[in-house]
Each structure stands twice: as C-alpha cells, then as structure tokens.
Amino acid sequence: MSFLRPEDHTKPWTGRYYPYDLVKELFIAVGVIALLAVLLTVLLSSPDEKPSTIAQWSQQKPADFVTAAVKELDGASGTAEYGPPYNHSSKSVQHFLLLHPQRWLGVSHPIDTERDFVVGPLETIPNDAALTAALTQYKAAPEKQKKEWAEAYAKPLEETATAEEEKKTPPATVSESNGAVTVKLSGDAGPVPVMMSSLLALAKSGGVDGSLLTSRQFFQTDYTKPLLFMADGGLLGERAEEQHLLGKQWGLMNETGSYPGQPWLWLYALWYQVEPMKSSPNADIQVLLIMSVLSLAFICIPFIPGVNMLPRKIPIYKLIWKEHYRESGGA
Amino acid sequence: MSSLATPPPVEPASQHSWTVKVREAGVAALPPHKLLPDGQPTYVASWIYMFGVASIASLVVIIASGSILALKGPGWWHYTGIGHFFNSIHLWSVELFFFAMVVHLWGKYWMAAWRGGRSRVWMTGAVTFLVAVPCALTGYVSQQNFDAQWIATQAKDSMNSIGVGAFFNLTNFGQMYSWHILLLPTAVVLLVGAHVLLVRKHGVVPPFELEQRRAALATTAGEQS
Amino acid sequence: MNHLGATVLSAVFNLNHPAHTVDWSFIHLSVANVVVIGLMLLAFLLALVLPFPGAERRRGGRS
Numbered sequence: 001m002s003f004l005r006p007e008d009h010t011k012p013w014t015g016r017y018y019p020y021d022l023v024k025e026l027f028i029a030v031g032v033i034a035l036l037a038v039l040l041t042v043l044l045s046s047p048d049e050k051p052s053t054i055a056q057w058s059q060q061k062p063a064d065f066v067t068a069a070v071k072e073l074d075g076a077s078g079t080a081e082y083g084p085p086y087n088h089s090s091k092s093v094q095h096f097l098l099l100h101p102q103r104w105l106g107v108s109h110p111i112d113t114e115r116d117f118v119v120g121p122l123e124t125i126p127n128d129a130a131l132t133a134a135l136t137q138y139k140a141a142p143e144k145q146k147k148e149w150a151e152a153y154a155k156p157l158e159e160t161a162t163a164e165e166e167k168k169t170p171p172a173t174v175s176e177s178n179g180a181v182t183v184k185l186s187g188d189a190g191p192v193p194v195m196m197s198s199l200l201a202l203a204k205s206g207g208v209d210g211s212l213l214t215s216r217q218f219f220q221t222d223y224t225k226p227l228l229f230m231a232d233g234g235l236l237g238e239r240a241e242e243q244h245l246l247g248k249q250w251g252l253m254n255e256t257g258s259y260p261g262q263p264w265l266w267l268y269a270l271w272y273q274v275e276p277m278k279s280s281p282n283a284d285i286q287v288l289l290i291m292s293v294l295s296l297a298f299i300c301i302p303f304i305p306g307v308n309m310l311p312r313k314i315p316i317y318k319l320i321w322k323e324h325y326r327e328s329g330g331a
Numbered sequence: 332m333s334s335l336a337t338p339p340p341v342e343p344a345s346q347h348s349w350t351v352k353v354r355e356a357g358v359a360a361l362p363p364h365k366l367l368p369d370g371q372p373t374y375v376a377s378w379i380y381m382f383g384v385a386s387i388a389s390l391v392v393i394i395a396s397g398s399i400l401a402l403k404g405p406g407w408w409h410y411t412g413i414g415h416f417f418n419s420i421h422l423w424s425v426e427l428f429f430f431a432m433v434v435h436l437w438g439k440y441w442m443a444a445w446r447g448g449r450s451r452v453w454m455t456g457a458v459t460f461l462v463a464v465p466c467a468l469t470g471y472v473s474q475q476n477f478d479a480q481w482i483a484t485q486a487k488d489s490m491n492s493i494g495v496g497a498f499f500n501l502t503n504f505g506q507m508y509s510w511h512i513l514l515l516p517t518a519v520v521l522l523v524g525a526h527v528l529l530v531r532k533h534g535v536v537p538p539f540e541l542e543q544r545r546a547a548l549a550t551t552a553g554e555q556s
Numbered sequence: 557m558n559h560l561g562a563t564v565l566s567a568v569f570n571l572n573h574p575a576h577t578v579d580w581s582f583i584h585l586s587v588a589n590v591v592v593i594g595l596m597l598l599a600f601l602l603a604l605v606l607p608f609p610g611a612e613r614r615r616g617g618r619s
Contacts, residue, residue: 037427042567052477085497105495109497223504256477258576378603412566
C-alpha cells in the first residue's frame with residue numbers, strides 16, 4: 001500500500017452472473033429520457049428573451065447611449081480602458097501573484113473605440129455637411145484638444161448618471177426631448193455635440209448595429225463590437241438585474257424567467273460571493289484558479305488520501321449492495 | 332464453400348501490419364463477450380446503476396435534437412413553433428444529462444468505483460463532466476437572444492482574465508457555434524466512449540468486503556496456518 | 557409554422573416571468589434551481605432504498 005493508494009482488497013468477481021440485456025436497457029433508457037424531455041417541453045417550453053439592439057438602446061435610453069458614446073470617443077469607457085485582448089490599457093487586466101496570462105496572451109482582437117464605435121460609423125453617413133465639417137475639425141485636432149472637447153460634453157452626463165445611480169436628484173444639465181439629448185456643456189465641446197447627436201440618430205435607425213457588424217467584411221459572425229459597445233451602457237445590465245442574472249444575484253447559475261438554469265455551477269458561483277474574491281478586481285482569475293485546482297482534485301480523487309477512503313467509512317454502500325450482502329450473508 | 336468462412340492465413344510479413352496489431356490489441360482488451368456481455372454480476376441490483384445509462388440516453392437525445400436544430404440553422408427556433416419545440420427538447424435533455432450525470436457521480440463516489448484498477452474509469456468520467464460544462468456554455472452563448480448576449484459579455488471577463496479570451500472569443504458567435512456543434516460534442520462523445528469501454532474492460536466494481544467477513548476470512552486463514 | 561401550430565406547441569405552464577428566489581444569508585438561489593437540486597437528492601435517495609426488480613432471476617443466476 002502506498003501513500004496515494006489505500007488498501008484495496010477488491011478482487012475480480014468470481015461469483016454468479018444473471019442475464020442482463022444491455023442493448024435493450026439502452027433503448028429503454030433513450031425512450032424514457034426522450035419521453036421525459038418531450039413532457040417537460042410540453043409543460044414548460046423554453047425561454048427566448050429577445051436580444052437588445054443598439055437601436056433599442058438609443059431609443060429607450062438616449063442619455064445613457066450618448067454617455068457611453070462620448071466615453072468611447074474619449075477613451076474612458078469600460079472597453080477603451082479594458083486592456084488585452086482589445087487594447088493596451090490596463091483597467092480590466094487581472095493577475096494572480098506572478099501570473100499575468102491576460103497580458104502575456106496580448107491584444108488579439110484590437111478595438112479602437114474612438115475609431116470603431118464613433119468616427120467609423122459617422123463616416124458612413126452621406127450628405128451631411130455639418131457632420132462632415134465636425135468630423136474634419138475633430139480629426140485634425142491634437143489629442144489634448146480632443147480630450148478637452150469630449151470632457152466638456154461628458155462631465156454633465158457622468159454627473160447625471162452618478163446622481164441617478166445614487167438615487168439623488170441629478171443636476172439640471174441634461175435633458176431629453178423627443179428622443180434627443182440636450183447637454184449643458186461644462187466648457188467648449190467643439191464638434192463633439194454635433195458628432196454625438198448624429199451618432200444618436202444613426203443608432204436609432206439601426207445604422208450603428210449594421211455598421212459595427214459589417215465593418216470588416218460583408219459576411220460576419222463576430223458580434224464583439226456591438227456587444228462590447230452595448231455592455232458599456234446600462235441597458236443590458238438593467239435587463240439582467242430584472243432577470244436575476246447579476247453576479248451578486250448568483251446570476252451565473254440562472255436562466256431568464258423562472259426556468260432552471262445551470263445548478264451544476266453552484267460551486268463556481270459561490271466563490272464570487274465570499275471574500276477576498278467578492279471585492280477583488282482580480283476575482284475572475286482567482287475563482288478560475290480555485291476551480292482549476294478543485295477540478296484537478298476531482299479527477300484525482302482515487303489518489304487523494306482521506307477523500308478516497310471516505311466511502312468505506314460512511315457506509316452508503318451498504319444500501320447500494322444490500323441485496324448482495326443479504327443473499328451472501330456477508331459471504 | 333464460402334470464401335468468408337475462414338480468415339486468410341496471416342503471412343509472417345503482415346505481423347508488422349498496423350491493422351493486425353490494432354485488431355489483435357482490440358480483441359485482447361475487449362473480446363466480444365466482454366464488449367457486449369449478456370449478463371451482469373448479481374450485485375448489480377440497485378437503481379443507482381441506472382444513472383450511467385440515463386446519462387448516455389440523455390446525451391443521445393441532446394445530439395438528436397441538436398442535429399435537428401443544426402439542419403435548419405441557428406435562427407430557426409426563434410421564428411417557428413416547431414423550431415422552438417426542438418429547442419426546448421434540447422434544453423431539457425441537457426438538464427436531464429447533468430441531472431443523471433451528477434447522481435451517477437454521487438453513486439460511483441460512494442461505491443469507491445475506482446477500486447480494483449479502475450482509476451481511469453473515474454478519471455474519464457470526471458473529465459467528461461468538466462468538458463460538458465464548456466460545451467453547455469458555448470451552447471448558451473449561441474442562442475442568439477438576450478441570455479446569450481448577457482452570458483457572452485459577462486463570461487468573456489473570466490476567459491480574458493486567464494488569457495484564454497485571446498483565442499476563444501465568447502462574443503464571436505461563429506466561433507462559439509462551431510465549438511458547440513462540432514468540437515466539444517466530439518470531445519464529449521469520445522470521452523464517454525473511452526469511459527464505457529473501460530467499464531466493459533474492468534467490469535462493474537464489486538462490493539466492498541464487509542469487515543466481519545474479512546475478519547472471519549483472516550481468522551480462518553490464521554487457524555489453517 | 558402557422559398560428560394554430562404555434563398555439564398547439566406553446567407551453568402548459570408559462571415560466572416567462574421574473575424568478576422567485578430562495579434567500580439564506582449570502583445565498584440567493586432561484587426556486588427552479590432549488591427544485592432541481594432537491595429532485596437530484598430525492599432521486600439519489602430513492603435509488604438507494606427502492607428495491608431493484610429481478611431478485612428472483614439473480615437468486616437463480618448462473619456462475
């Protein structure tokens with residue numbers, strides 16, 4: 001007996017066999033499971049919450065849309081500041097001790113939010129002299145000037161968004177009327193207001209959805225850009241909270257509606273609710289490392305002292321093999 | 332006289348034949364009566380033994396319903412009742428698959444089913460479960476609805492944190508759909524296949540010897556020596 | 557698929573409403589997930605205690 005392998009008295013079975021039709025068993029099992037699946041389908045069906053679009057986002061929450069859009073322009077959005085695999089920023093780069101895999105694997109799906117989410121879609125709008133002039137002025141300006149313009153437009157929007165989040169009365173610097181957003185600027189915003197109102201109008205028409213999807217080639221199956229842009233706003237999170245899909249709601253185990261979700265992810269979800277992972281900016285890598293170690297341990301249970309002996313100590317096996325023990329008198 | 336009645340004699344040269352080597356190794360490991368036995372040991376007498384075959388049966392229904400969904404493409408189930416019907420079958424058979432697999436795992440743990448040289452049976456089973464989880468994840472992000480949008484934008488942070496996001500992009504529907512309908516199901520089926528063949532090779536794990544029987548045997552052996 | 561077919565194929569019970577949750581300390585699980593986990597535990601228990609058919613055949617089994 002070694003440290004890894006406990007005493008194992010298991011010998012090849014030399015006792016009696018009885019007729020057992022494995023193929024028939026499989027057919028019966030498939031029939032029963034198929035019937036159960038059909039029954040559950042007839043009784044409960046399956047959920048299909050329609051996807052959000054940038055058009056819907058801009059129509060339902062225009063102020064939230066332009067807030068996100070100006071941050072994309074400014075390089076201050078979640079995506080712009082994310083880091084690899086999208087860009088070389090660092091706000092969402094995680095690590096654990098000496099492990100920096102996110103940085104090591106690098107920028108494999110480059111996204112320039114100013115270009116890809118704002119200027120690029122705007123350049124597709126034809127026959128708009130005011131917009132063309134605004135874009136020309138913007139592109140010719142130095143970086144410092146661009147930042148000042150964007151900040152002058154963004155500051156009142158961010159203050160309003162923060163006040164709403166904290167359930168305080170927002171300052172009267174942002175107003176919505178007929179789907180348009182008016183911002184009382186905190187300084188000289190240059191061509192940015194024209195760009196933002198044009199982008200809002202394009203978004204409402206569905207043009208931004210289309211532009212972000214087909215920008216690389218005609219046939220497209222990569223929804224990274226429209227999804228990241230939407231995720232920088234508040235619509236997806238708002239819908240998720242209603243459906244109990246947020247992290248703090250153990251959302252990764254849940255399905256939309258009242259359907260069962262993924263109960264097998266209970267342990268993965270649990271680690272996000274306990275410290276230090278709960279409040280850590282590196283929660284994802286921490287939880288995945290914990291789960292990797294536990295998964296390896298799960299595979300290696302036959303070799304783990306104590307764990308591999310527990311079934312012998314807690315005799316649930318006496319229920320499983322009760323007929324065998326009764327018939328053989330233990331012999 | 333049938334020319335198929337007896338196999339042709341094997342010439343010395345064909346001992347190097349890969350085909351002969353594979354065939355002989357296969358037959359040695361799993362002769363027909365072991366590959367498809369028509370009997371089981373009498374201790375196979377509990378409903379807990381049904382959860383392994385229930386897991387396989389669920390996998391069959393998952394693949395069958397998934398194949399029908401694949402026939403008409405990923406958008407079909409959103410705009411037809413019959414498509415939604417097969418999507419529901421697919422979802423519920425996945426729930427049944429994980430249900431059966433976990434109860435099977437509980438049963439096998441409390442039987443210490445890795446005993447008697449069966450550690451690879453346990454390990455292939457454990458890896459099957461661990462591969463089934465990302466197989467389900469790629470399915471969830473391929474639904475092309477709000478659930479898929481949310482799961483993709485959230486889970487991407489986990490993938491990115493360990494660098495996997497650099498080559499496994501949850502927000503890339505085309506990539507996720509490909510992994511879901513081909514690569515990961517193939518891995519699951521191969522793992523289940525290996526798992527079942529190992530069970531056939533080693534047989535179903537025998538019961539624990541009861542302490543009193545082992546003590547009695549030891550005493551008898553001591554008296555006889 | 558025509559409207560009649562769609563009606564015939566719609567669910568008996570409509571689960572498309574916000575989930576109820578089971579809350580205990582920091583644990584928040586949906587009722588549906590709790591039901592599934594409960595059913596798994598019940599299935600395991602029943603599998604252990606319910607008699608398995610074929611006892612006569614096993615008694616008269618061959619070696």
